[in-house]
Amino acid sequence: MKKRHIVGAVALAAGLALGLSACAPGGSTAADASSRPVSKDVSGKDVTLKILDFWQNDEGKWMDSVVKEFEKKHPNITIKRTTQDWGQVNNTVGLRLADPNGPDIALVNNGWSAMGTLAKGGRILNLDAYSKLYGWDKEFPDTIARQTEFTPDGKEMGTGSLFATPAARSSLIGLYYNKTVLDKLGLPVPKTLADFEKDAAAVKAAGQVPIAYGSQDKGSSTSILFALQNLYASADKIGDFVYSNGTVPITDTGIVQAATDVKKWADEGWFTPNYAGIQYADAQNEFLTGKAAFRFEYTGSLAFSEAQNQEFGYVQLPQVDGGKVVGTGASAANLAISSKSKNPDAAAAFLDFMAGKASAQSAVDHGFLPLLHSDLTIPSGNAELGTEIAAQQSLDKSNGYTPYFDWSTPTMLDTIGGQLQQLYAGQVTPKQLADAGQQDYDAFQAKRTKG
Incomplete structure (x- = not known):
């Protein structure tokens, strides 16, 4: 591996x-x-x-x-x-x-x-x-x-x-899939968010886990949210917020829509059972051992074996409106x-x-x-890497790279991770999650302005 x-x-x-x-x-x-x-x-x-x-x-x-x-x-x-x-x-x-x-x-x-x-x-x-x-x-x-x-x-x-x-x-955030699981259920590799949700519902109906996920670790739990933000907001809006442009509110970064999606998926039972107590490494292992069809993850963080390189793949889902490919990515x-x-x-x-x-x-x-x-x-024997490279090239063509959302403040990762845990528990709404992120952002901006 x-x-x-x-x-x-x-x-x-x-x-x-x-x-x-x-x-x-x-x-x-x-x-x-x-x-x-x-x-x-x-x-x-x-x-x-x-x-x-x-x-x-x-x-x-x-x-x-x-x-x-x-x-x-x-x-x-x-x-x-x-x-x-x-x-x-x-x-x-x-x-x-x-x-x-x-x-x-x-x-x-x-x-x-x-x-x-x-x-x-x-x-x-x-x-x-x-x-x-x-x-x-x-x-x-x-x-x-x-x-x-x-x-x-x-x-x-x-x-x-x-x-x-x-x-x-490079390193990106996107959607990994287990082609063996999908093939056994007669499901196609999703090309859009709507396709993904149809697949996930079908996987659930077949008695299997659609999304390998754990939210016990606040920081790592956010990858799914950051990936989904890119499907709803422009790269410029997300970039201007993260880079402290000061003119873009957090509600223009797709975070409310993304939070609405993940809460719906949690309520539908699409996550690993008892996901609130599942650690990051355990959720990864669930996916790698074929116990779930999908996982939103950072490229480079899943240790695929040579055999798994033929079994798994990666896709950068396009935006819901317009179909432009926008995704979190960096060197x-x-x-x-x-x-x-x-x-x-x-x-x-x-x-x-x-x-x-x-x-x-x-x-x-x-x-x-x-x-x-x-x-x-591109090595012919590494199909999984080929799917990642194809996804990245789609980002190259659209110049659709967005920075990691947590770069916006030194504490944003912890803030959003904690809010996600409360969102799943029904203690906050997607809008309240965004409000907490805005408060974190405003506090940092005020401190930064003072020097």
Whole structure:
């Protein structure tokens, strides 16, 4: 089995304060690469680049292959990796970047608490000069580039300057299905939300579980809600809310409609029995062992065996009105350059390589979902990955990527997760769930405005 790193809302539940609280002293400003000449010419002197990342196991093998190819292209540059688990990296990255002997490059999480704090505190470089030099400003879809943009003063997210670049690997939220279960019941793979609900009702009528789901863990319980939001609201509306545009109320993000759907499904008995007491890993196992037909999940978080790669599939459902494909999606990781790096040109060359076609092809070869490139060779023996790539390409065509909804505030994931639990228990309505999210958002905006 392959084990892939979970990103997005689930991962963002980890605390970041210890490593980042010291990153943004009052009056700090972002470090700017444009204040010095930048160059693509990284030949000549021998350089060692230190990289802090969280890629291990199969992901580590992918990263090793990328490093090997980069070093072959640039024989004077040696990459030295320091690899720890996700929590260790994110809890210490601010302090490590403050160290003159720290990493040249670090994987940096999205959002206010992580990348925003590091940018404002001058820990990571403003990459605008390199973006123009390498053409990232034209090559990266704006819905992807926006996820790593901040104003240098750290007051606005999703606009301003580029502070990190995506790796050529992505993570989405969408609908997984067990084709064996559907085939035995004579049901088609759903292509729309209406198709999905017909299938789910038929699965239930056959005495089986339609949706593998558990709501005991607040953070992981939200994937189903975030996936459904995208079927009701425009990518721009969701993006403007998450990026604190300030003009979009939460009720314009599809959250009320999504909450209405999941409450209806819970009441219909479509979830795993006793779902309120089911943990995240147990719900995953229910799905992987064929005990449910569907699961809304993050790509990369289900460890499919070689045999299961032929049995399971993935679909990005289109919007209810208009049929446009809009979905939560981001790079599997973002790479930032330390403002203390003595070799920023070499570091930028590595960032460019990590976003390049060779890295994307290597991702596919190692069983991971690529990003930024569509002209890749897809292994014929991995049907499941092929369905993910097809779904992602539909997002590419529509430029329909939306950011993870919980990036909107440091506490939104916990707030919405808790409200979902109360929604299922009949203690709040979909509108009250949205109101709680708006209150969280307003409180954060007020605090952010005060600095």
